[in-house]
Amino acid sequence: MGYNERHAKSGITAPLPDIETFPNQYKGYEITIEIPEYTAICPKTNLPDFGTVTIRYMPNKACLELKSLKMYIHAYRDLGIFYENAVNRILQDVVKSCRPVWATV
Template sequence: MAQTNKNVKYSVESLDIVKSDILEPINYQYEGRRDIDIVIKQPEFTSVCPMTGLPDFGTITINYRPNLKIIELKSLKFYLLQYRNVGVFYEHVVNRILDDLVYVLNPKSMEVTGEFTSRGGITTKVRALKEGTTHASPKFGEKAKIFTPRDEYKISQRKFKAPKRHEDRRNTKDFRRT
């Protein structure tokens, strides 16, 4: 289904053409014996800007800890190739990839990052996380801190004191003229 922007004459594919059933899960043979982290990079990811119709280039990095299934890489490659002519924003494509992979694999944790090349001097990095995953990738050998929705709530409920405005400080002893 091609879409056309009213202001620019071009044609792009809709996100509806991307099918997640192309993704093939494989049984993880070491489930229950040890945890591993799998990092997959696709440095030649392409999609299309839905506003201008120009191609967008970037690197998609998938970092996950498998539960019962791992992804077959050839199927992942063909899945990602489906985005080549799709008009989609960076933020949406990263979230869609995460949703599709989580649905197929049901991993313990997953993070999908898109680092998109500069356009007009602006480089964009988008990261989407499955709940219960790390908010920052740990350094090699470090144990990752796992954040749960409860932790997120605690952080959001912290009370922060706003700094006093200059006018408020003027009436204190330190600011009075002698």
């Protein structure tokens, strides 16, 4: 049995914890956060997926608060979502939380 639309969309709109922020005090610098303990569940096989997530961004008025970011990433642990979709969802949520000058995941 192959992949289907349900597999492809799994987890994309799942509720996840908010990523908190704090006021940025400086301008014109880059932040890199490497998270080696990312895990999720493959929506097709139900097997665990492991990976490293690297977030790079230039803050504008707010910076990501690391404890809430860790709790946010931890929430993926029991979520059925493809890694490729998770990367895009993480980027979307990072941008929504801190409105950076730019960001990559």
